Amino acid sequence: MERLKSLNNLIENLYKLPGVGKKSAERMAYAMLDFPSEDLESIAKALTDLKAKIHFCPICGMITDIDGCYICDDKNRDETTIMVVSYPKDVMSIEKSNSYKGQYHVLNGELSISKGMNTDSLNINSLLKRLDDGHYEEVILATNPTVDGETTSMYLAKLLEKYNIRVTRLAYGLQIGGNLDYVDPLTLSKALEGRHKI
Amino acid sequence: MERLKSLNNLIENLYKLPGVGKKSAERMAYAMLDFPSEDLESIAKALTDLKAKIHFCPICGMITDIDGCYICDDKNRDETTIMVVSYPKDVMSIEKSNSYKGQYHVLNGELSISKGMNTDSLNINSLLKRLDDGHYEEVILATNPTVDGETTSMYLAKLLEKYNIRVTRLAYGLQIGGNLDYVDPLTLSKALEGRHKI
Numbered sequence: 419m420e421r422l423k424s425l426n427n428l429i430e431n432l433y434k435l436p437g438v439g440k441k442s443a444e445r446m447a448y449a450m451l452d453f454p455s456e457d458l459e460s461i462a463k464a465l466t467d468l469k470a471k472i473h474f475c476p477i478c479g480m481i482t483d484i485d486g487c488y489i490c491d492d493k494n495r496d497e498t499t500i501m502v503v504s505y506p507k508d509v510m511s512i513e514k515s516n517s518y519k520g521q522y523h524v525l526n527g528e529l530s531i532s533k534g535m536n537t538d539s540l541n542i543n544s545l546l547k548r549l550d551d552g553h554y555e556e557v558i559l560a561t562n563p564t565v566d567g568e569t570t571s572m573y574l575a576k577l578l579e580k581y582n583i584r585v586t587r588l589a590y591g592l593q594i595g596g597n598l599d600y601v602d603p604l605t606l607s608k609a610l611e612g613r614h615k616i
Numbered sequence: 617m618e619r620l621k622s623l624n625n626l627i628e629n630l631y632k633l634p635g636v637g638k639k640s641a642e643r644m645a646y647a648m649l650d651f652p653s654e655d656l657e658s659i660a661k662a663l664t665d666l667k668a669k670i671h672f673c674p675i676c677g678m679i680t681d682i683d684g685c686y687i688c689d690d691k692n693r694d695e696t697t698i699m700v701v702s703y704p705k706d707v708m709s710i711e712k713s714n715s716y717k718g719q720y721h722v723l724n725g726e727l728s729i730s731k732g733m734n735t736d737s738l739n740i741n742s743l744l745k746r747l748d749d750g751h752y753e754e755v756i757l758a759t760n761p762t763v764d765g766e767t768t769s770m771y772l773a774k775l776l777e778k779y780n781i782r783v784t785r786l787a788y789g790l791q792i793g794g795n796l797d798y799v800d801p802l803t804l805s806k807a808l809e810g811r812h813k814i
Contacts, residue, residue: 422681424665431659434651435644446633448705451679453632455667461629462660467622469653481649483620507646 425451477548479524479541481506489522496520498555502545502574504528504562512560520558523548528566529573537573545574549581556584563590623649675746677722677739679704687720694718699756700743700772702726702765706758718756721746726764727771735771743772747779754782761788 425447432443450458474480475487482488489495489509499520503509509522525540549557559574561567571587578585590608592601601609623645630641648656672678673685680686687693687707697718701707707720723738747755757772759765769785776783788806790799799807 421686422670422679424662424669424681425679427658428662428666431655431662434647434655436647437640437643442635444705444708445635448703449632449634450663451666451670457629457632458663458666460625462663464622464626464629465648465656465660465663468626468648468656471622472620472649481620481623483622488619505646507642510642 474524474526474541477544478522479526479544480509480522494519498553499558500545500548500552500554500556501558501560503560504567504570508560508562521554525561525570528561528564529570530566531569535569535573540570542574542577546577549578549583554583556586557581559585559587563588672722672724672739675742676720677724677742678707678720692717696751696753697756698743698746698750698752698754699758702759702768706760710758719752723759723768726759726762727768728764729767733767733771738768740772740775744775747776747781752781754784757783757785761786 428450429440429443429447432438432446433440435443438446471483472481473483475482475490477490478487480487480489496519500523501512501518501520502523502525503512504525504527506524506526509524512518512522523541523545525542525545527540529535529537529540548554557574557578559571561570575585575587589612590605591612592598592605592609598606626648627638627641627645630636630644631638633641636644669681670679671681673680673688675688676685678685678687694717698721699710699716699718700721700723701710702723702725704722704724707722710716710720721739721743723740723743725738727733727735727738746752755772755776757769759768773783773785787810788803789810790796790803790807796804
């Protein structure tokens with residue numbers, strides 16, 4: 419049965435995705451057999467379009483499928499604040515929270531001690547250029563609260579010292595809806611450190 | 617950011633797959649952004665081929681992408697036994713176990729009390745036709761060990777009574793590598809019932 423080529427090819431490729439095991443890949447492929455043809459055509463089109471249409475914004479590094487960029491082109495956004503994130507999906511998450519209306523800068527990677535500190539692969543030069551040219555008042559470092567994210571933030575904070583700009587970091591603390599007894603000790607001590615008057 | 621159309625389209629479609637939540641669909645789509653173009657093209661091709669090339673074998677109901685069928689056309693297989701399964705993926709699983717070399721018959725569905733007992737939607741008539749025409753000595757009912765699978769087997773067993781053919785059912789019992797204290801009581805009692813001398 420190794421000869422059902424298109425099905426096996428699909429299973430092999432789904433198997434490469436994060437969080438998808440061999441068994442799930444099979445289940446997904448068989449489910450797709452029952453999809454209407456239009457749906458399959460539309461996924462196929464989305465896949466071929468993915469690389470052809472999506473590219474990085476030369477200013478902020480966010481993914482875009484138009485000539486400019488949905489965020490950089492938006493004149494209603496605050497032009498004095500810039501938030502630095504590691505990946506495009508982080509921009510999506512913050513946009514969904516509806517709590518920030520400034521500019522973004524996407525590094526498209528993180529510095530990693532274990533994988534080598536390659537600062538050249540990150541989208542940092544264009545950040546410095548933006549800070550040189552613009553009238554920014556604050557840079558918010560919003561990399562992930564992981565070792566690599568922290569390393570990246572520390573590196574950037576050091577690099578930005580020479581600019582006369584306020585550099586901030588997202589707050590650590592409890593997660594809304596979480597349970598105190600499930601919070602790890604480090605987060606708990608950070609939450610205590612960052613306590614505020616109510 | 618609702619405007620990255622191909623990306624959002626991909627996420628929406630991945631989300632329809634079994635076992636894929638909104639968050640996993642997003643993770644998978646972002647991972648695909650990093651796939652080489654050739655891989656994406658090849659998945660896209662597999663998807664468009666899926667409906668165009670894959671069809672059911674008119675004899676056994678198994679999916680096939682050639683004029684005949686990999687199993688029905690194989691002259692090295694035992695032509696006296698026929699195993700009835702619910703879905704094409706069941707054939708794949710049994711083939712992988714390398715423990716059966718007879719014919720198959722795929723019902724492409726199961727009778728379900730909750731969803732209505734629609735025997736017309738199952739590939740049963742062609743099974744009866746095969747039994748009428750062929751020289752089969754045994755029909756192995758290998759539907760799933762679930763309520764719907766059992767219902768289907770019972771219905772078929774009743775239907776096959778008039779044929780002078782041995783009708784058998786796969787054995788219930790412990791799973792190899794499993795732990796006795798994790799086995800459900802029903803399976804355990806079936807395993808006890810089916811015990812054999814060693």
